[in-house]
Amino acid sequence: MNKMKLCILGFGAVGQGLAKVILMKHDELIERYGLDLIITAISDSSGAAINNDGLDAQKALDVKDETGKISEYPEYGIKGIDGIEVLQKADYDCLVEVTPTNIEDGEPTQSNILKAMNDKKDVVTSNKGPLALNFKELIQTAQKNGVKFRFEASVGGTMPVINLGREALAGNKIHSVQGILNGTTNYILSRMANEGTEYEPTLKEAQELGIAETNPYQDVEGLDAACKIVIIANSLMGWDVTLDDVSLHGISDISSNAIKLAQEDGYLIKLVAEAKDGKLTVAPMLVKEGSPFAVNGTLNVITLKTDLSEDVTVVGVGAGSIETASAILSDIISIGKRNSE
Amino acid sequence: MNKMKLCILGFGAVGQGLAKVILMKHDELIERYGLDLIITAISDSSGAAINNDGLDAQKALDVKDETGKISEYPEYGIKGIDGIEVLQKADYDCLVEVTPTNIEDGEPTQSNILKAMNDKKDVVTSNKGPLALNFKELIQTAQKNGVKFRFEASVGGTMPVINLGREALAGNKIHSVQGILNGTTNYILSRMANEGTEYEPTLKEAQELGIAETNPYQDVEGLDAACKIVIIANSLMGWDVTLDDVSLHGISDISSNAIKLAQEDGYLIKLVAEAKDGKLTVAPMLVKEGSPFAVNGTLNVITLKTDLSEDVTVVGVGAGSIETASAILSDIISIGKRNSE
DSSP: OEEEEEEEEOOSHHHHHHHHHHHHHHHHHHHHHOEEEEEEEEEETTEEEEOTTOOOHHHHHHHHHHHSOGGGSTTTEEETOOHHHHHHHOOOSEEEEOSOOOTTTOTTHHHHHHHHHHTTOEEEEOOHHHHHHHHHHHHHHHHHHTOOEEOGGGSSTTOOHHHIIIIITTTOOEEEEEEEOOHHHHHHHHHHHHHOOOHHHHHHHHHHTTSSOSSOHHHHTTHHHHHHHHHHHHHHHOOOOOGGGEEEOOSTTOOHHHHHHHHHTTEEEEEEEEEETTEEEEEEEEEETTSTTOOOTTEEEEEEEESSSOEEEEEEEOOOHHHHHHHHHHHHHHHHHHHHO | OEEEEEEEEOOSHHHHHHHHHHHHHHHHHHHHHOEEEEEEEEEETTEEEEOTTOOOHHHHHHHHHHHSOGGGSTTTEEETOOHHHHHHHOOOSEEEEOSOOOTTTOTTHHHHHHHHHHTTOEEEEOOHHHHHHHHHHHHHHHHHHTOOEEOGGGSSTTOOHHHIIIIITTTOOEEEEEEEOOHHHHHHHHHHHHHOOOHHHHHHHHHHTTSSOSSOHHHHTTHHHHHHHHHHHHHHHOOOOOGGGEEEOOSTTOOHHHHHHHHHTTEEEEEEEEEETTEEEEEEEEEETTSTTOOOTTEEEEEEEESSSOEEEEEEEOOOHHHHHHHHHHHHHHHHHHHHO
16 A cells, blocks of 8 residues: 655645545545555645644535635644745645646746755646746756656646656657647637627626636636647657747637638637647637537647657547546556556 | 567567667667667567567568568578467567457467466557457456556557556546547548448458458458457456457448438448447447547547546547557557666
8 A cells, every 4th residue: 555645735726626536536546556645734825734644635625615714724724834834844745736827937836846846755736837937947856856747737637638648659759739728718719609709798708607717818818828838848849948939829809700701611710729840839720620629618639740650639628626636636646656666 | 777678479560560660769768768678589470580689670670571581580580489489488578469360269369468477577469359358367467477568559559548548547437438449440431421432342442542451351340349449448447348248230231321311410420339338339320520529531539438537539540550569669668667667
């Protein structure tokens, strides 16, 4: 049996999703992989709960649900403590960093991840910020310390593209990558195409449904997709790029008329992210109806063009807290399995 | 550096594809994974070539090309030796079993694989026969001996579904699987749909193009797809089934008229393999145009329905010697990496 102690920094939708998934799967993981997951610390903006013998995930979810603050966790709650302090106090094997994404300077995620790595801890994150801004330092720090670093959940929710490229297609060179990597914009463009509506009211509707965020800037201007293509290019293609290297064009100036004209020729307009010939692009592009890229709604799709395996395409749900937590769990299992082999 | 000695049994399209891929990638694999692949033995129906210091892959390909017989390999060729004898003589870490598929009794592949496992060697195979007939014994023998056993190439060419389900979606329960798993039948049905031709002449044309085999029985009657869905159900869903458990219906009685009627309603007819509710089926089914299953030509597609990640779909090229060799190479790398970790 391999006991693996987790420190979860961030207890929003993804962190809570992970706690739920661990509750749901705890016994199954012992049975299938001999992997006993124990949550020893959880933090949010109010502070943290730390118990090196293990927190009760259900109690943590209940406390968060009732009070909004993990620091209200009975007996083990600590108010006002920050991520670095939690990492100092907690006994853990693997940091799960799921604090909100910051694409300005990647903090506090970046400092949290670097500290954990330098303390010889494995790290799993869903956080695009530091990966899109500072990939190289993170990878080198992980290598220097001999720790594992996984970030499947940072790219495209349940579409397991990083592990696909790294494990299942190991031995292939990936020449280029093209994908629809943002569910919100794909939802908006799909609705505009299917119902002939204009951009502004469609965005509003998506916000009312909780599909678009109140501040939709990062999604609709293509920044979210840009972060993801940067992470893919760095991790699967060996590039050394950051968010600044992406040529960026969002969807806010797409008219229903442009979509209609495209449809008359058998095309759809999609926000496509591309890493090809040394260049990174996120821009609205024409996609043939009936092609794998004509996916509707919040689906994501990505095609890897390889040297040995030709094109391999994956389609999956782009977002959702359980879906993202599932990608994190796969990373945790992968680390746990290797450490026990 | 991790030296890994390979014994390749079978030197047809897949075995030769693997030799080519290893030639192409040898130095890159050392650089990327610290993995030095050395081929110590290659067999075909004429005999084998064995050199425990390493054969020259280019020379092996040339000899095979010129004489049709690997046993003509200068100095190290041995005539008339069979697989089991090769395994006795050769020094190797990993057996690559790529002899022709036999879905009657799985031999000689099955005996070769079992001997290697009992000799504590890892095994990679592309051979569906023993996996579809006798999965449990193979898995149990691998476990008993503590060796690794991989078979990505046995299912759907470059569509990395086994590793996707086992690694990238680890932690998910796979409820059901549906796929187009045979490229030949998909090619025939696509041509019939696109050109309004009948089954017999379309099959003939596919045979002339080398897409369908001279004896197309296993493809067109659904046996090939049936083997694959059995392997998927056993390995990803924990079922304990064999080829006999598949309800089977091929494509030879599909008329161009039936396809035309389906098209009028916006559907295509595809040979779909399914593992669902405890039942295995391979049969022509209606697939909506514009859905991920409406793939054309020799493409394969598979959808895994999971508990945490909803539907994950992969599309890839179904066949081809380099493509299949690429799947084998990924398995070899995965074993090599783990053994060195």
